[in-house]
Amino acid sequence: MTAFLARLLGRLPVGYLQLTHNPGRLLAALAGVAFANVLVFVQLGLAGSMAESVAIPYRLFQPDLLILSPVESETLTDAATLPRQRLFQALVHPDVPGGTPIYMGRSTWISGHDASSSIQFFGLASDAGSFFHDALAAPLVSLSLSDTALVDTLTRFVDMRSFVGATPDAPVPFEIQNRQLGAVGNVSIGGGFGGDGVFLVSDQTFFHLFPQRSSATPSHILLALAPGADPERVAAELVQLYPPDTVRIRAVTDAMAQEVRYQMTERPTGLIFAFGVVIGMVVGIVIAYQVLSADVADHLREYATFKAMGFRQGFFIGIILEEAIILAAIGFWPGLAFSALFYQTLAYLTNIPIFMTPERAVAVFVGTILACALSGILAMRKLAAAQPADLF
Amino acid sequence: MTEPVITVRHLDHFFGEGEASKQALFDVNLAVERGSLTILMGPSGSGKTTLLTLMGCLREVGSGSVMLLEHELCGADEALRVDLRRRLGFVFQAHNLHDSLTARQNVMMGLQVHGRGDPARHARAADHLLGLLGLGERLHYLPGNLSGGQKQRVAIARALVSNPDIIFADEPTAALDKVSGMAAVQLFKELGRTRGTTTVMVTHDPRILDLADRIVTLEDGRIVRDHPGPARNEPLAAPV
Numbered sequence: 001m002t003a004f005l006a007r008l009l010g011r012l013p014v015g016y017l018q019l020t021h022n023p024g025r026l027l028a029a030l031a032g033v034a035f036a037n038v039l040v041f042v043q044l045g046l047a048g049s050m051a052e053s054v055a056i057p058y059r060l061f062q063p064d065l066l067i068l069s070p071v072e073s074e075t076l077t078d079a080a081t082l083p084r085q086r087l088f089q090a091l092v093h094p095d096v097p098g099g100t101p102i103y104m105g106r107s108t109w110i111s112g113h114d115a116s117s118s119i120q121f122f123g124l125a126s127d128a129g130s131f132f133h134d135a136l137a138a139p140l141v142s143l144s145l146s147d148t149a150l151v152d153t154l155t156r157f158v159d160m161r162s163f164v165g166a167t168p169d170a171p172v173p174f175e176i177q178n179r180q181l182g183a184v185g186n187v188s189i190g191g192g193f194g195g196d197g198v199f200l201v202s203d204q205t206f207f208h209l210f211p212q213r214s215s216a217t218p219s220h221i222l223l224a225l226a227p228g229a230d231p232e233r234v235a236a237e238l239v240q241l242y243p244p245d246t247v248r249i250r251a252v253t254d255a256m257a258q259e260v261r262y263q264m265t266e267r268p269t270g271l272i273f274a275f276g277v278v279i280g281m282v283v284g285i286v287i288a289y290q291v292l293s294a295d296v297a298d299h300l301r302e303y304a305t306f307k308a309m310g311f312r313q314g315f316f317i318g319i320i321l322e323e324a325i326i327l328a329a330i331g332f333w334p335g336l337a338f339s340a341l342f343y344q345t346l347a348y349l350t351n352i353p354i355f356m357t358p359e360r361a362v363a364v365f366v367g368t369i370l371a372c373a374l375s376g377i378l379a380m381r382k383l384a385a386a387q388p389a390d391l392f
Numbered sequence: 393m394t395e396p397v398i399t400v401r402h403l404d405h406f407f408g409e410g411e412a413s414k415q416a417l418f419d420v421n422l423a424v425e426r427g428s429l430t431i432l433m434g435p436s437g438s439g440k441t442t443l444l445t446l447m448g449c450l451r452e453v454g455s456g457s458v459m460l461l462e463h464e465l466c467g468a469d470e471a472l473r474v475d476l477r478r479r480l481g482f483v484f485q486a487h488n489l490h491d492s493l494t495a496r497q498n499v500m501m502g503l504q505v506h507g508r509g510d511p512a513r514h515a516r517a518a519d520h521l522l523g524l525l526g527l528g529e530r531l532h533y534l535p536g537n538l539s540g541g542q543k544q545r546v547a548i549a550r551a552l553v554s555n556p557d558i559i560f561a562d563e564p565t566a567a568l569d570k571v572s573g574m575a576a577v578q579l580f581k582e583l584g585r586t587r588g589t590t591t592v593m594v595t596h597d598p599r600i601l602d603l604a605d606r607i608v609t610l611e612d613g614r615i616v617r618d619h620p621g622p623a624r625n626e627p628l629a630a631p632v
Binding site: 302 | 445448450451474475477478480482484486488489490491492493497500501502504505508511534550
């Protein structure tokens with residue numbers, strides 16, 4: 001390693017030799033960097049999981065236009081209802097060949113043994129498969145039978161194994177909202193931060209479950225566009241058809257991106273995760289600074305000697321940055337391994353979509369290098385105390 | 393007489409500022425010839441180390457004149473002083489070896505100060521010099537595994553490896569036994585004779601006085617005696 005680094009740096013790798021000379025301190029430093037990495041990865045993982053869980057319901061839809069109420073329209077599940085009349089008004093537009101309402105409601109499913117899960121219901125027209133993800137088109141047809149549901153096998157807190165084989169010919173009965181339903185198929189969506197699972201039912205079954213809701217006031221309206229139609233142009237033209245401030249119209253992908261942004265930057269949970277990332281980075285910087293500044297303090301006489309010999313400031317900066325980068329580059333890997341293990345454990349225990357992505361790993365690696373380099377730059381201030389004249 | 397490589401004129405030096413300042417050197421005048429071995433002597437606090445550090449570009453010269461290798465140090469900026477230090481070799485009483493580097497690596501640092509170079513050539517030069525100083529079997533030892541005398545010899549090798557114009561040494565033989573101490577100073581003398589390397593040394597070691605070309609004695613910040621050493625037959629120039 002020494003020869004490799006010497007060739008790379010064009011000089012003796014003094015920083016590497018200093019670090020490895022004291023294995024105990026090196027291990028403690030690496031543990032500190034790894035710990036800070038785990039902190040950052042955990043927060044980023046949870047934030048990413050929240051973004052992913054926000055995005056999953058949108059992926060049930062074909063990426064055309066979505067009409068939302070202008071009230072509380074930042075999120076898919078919390079938005080106010082809007083008149084179904086807006087659907088018929090939209091169909092006037094020549095580039096809107098069809099549309100379908102979506103009804104959304106939440107209920108608690110008590111499945112026995114004190115286990116309860118918060119279920120997000122999507123009430124959909126059973127003949128509207130073309131508006132949804134291709135994989136849903138066929139199962140949606142089976143919802144034409146009253147009081148049937150496609151249940152989420154990834155629902156939290158419930159043993160869903162008995163539902164895995166559910167078909168229209170062999171429905172699996174269950175009770176929710178004091179009503180007996182039959183599971184006639186499965187979906188794999190999973191819970192997020194707002195619920196434990198997603199069940200799909202027909203609009204008629206939805207009204208059985210939520211009798212206070214009316215078919216005249218859907219939660220959202222999905223619009224299909226004619227092939228080649230520009231979603232932005234059509235959305236702008238549709239808005240002109242409605243009374244002012246009565247709807248918001250967005251492409252499904254835009255609505256998804258906007259909700260992710262809203263959840264991450266304006267809701268407390270997202271801000272807490274962001275704050276956690278900052279705390280993790282600060283912890284990492286402090287740990288690396290402590291290690292590097294202690295190392296500088298321990299070698300002041302040697303640095304003063306090097307100054308006396310005529311080494312310039314750039315040489316010392318090089319040594320400290322070398323140490324910082326080595327700490328970051330080695331300390332990152334155990335942090336990554338622990339974090340991946342943490343993700344797997346959390347995903348297993350909670351069914352939230354948390355997993356390591358290459359982009360996140362690279363971002364944290366680069367961030368670790370930069371944070372350690374910043375620590376090194378801060379630690380360099382101690383170099384001023386290395387006075388060669390004091391050596392005599 | 394050869395030309396001086398160090399010329400000190402009317403040098404005063406103060407530590408501290410204002411009322412708290414203390415004068416350490418008073419009107420010091422000195423010329424050091426190329427290739428000579430000059431020994432600075434004097435009691436503790438006499439100013440010999442201060443003079444050494446001023447001539448060695450380790451402190452700023454504020455009053456008087458110090459010409460070092462044809463460069464005026466009074467008012468010289470840090471960049472010039474760093475450049476000049478690269479042409480000097482320092483041997484400290486406390487060897488100040490880097491504890492993470494082997495003997496060979498410590499000596500190689502004396503070459504690497506001059507920038508990138510062939511590491512294999514640097515290693516060969518370090519090995520050669522360490523061999524001359526009797527440390528050929530200790531090339532890969534860390535300082536912690538060397539005796540005090542061995543460390544000092546590594547420090548001497550580090551100072552000599554880049555063929556400096558001038559060596560400044562502070563009690564270089566204090567940690568060495570008689571044979572090693574004499575061998576080290578003989579090496580300085582040999583370098584002076586063959587390469588013109590000048591040595592300015594602070595020492596109290598009476599064993600090496602016989603090798604000095606010149607002995608300068610300071611007391612209370614003043615040169616009180618400046619005379620040729622036993623190794624010099626003819627008298628050196630008087631202080632300028």
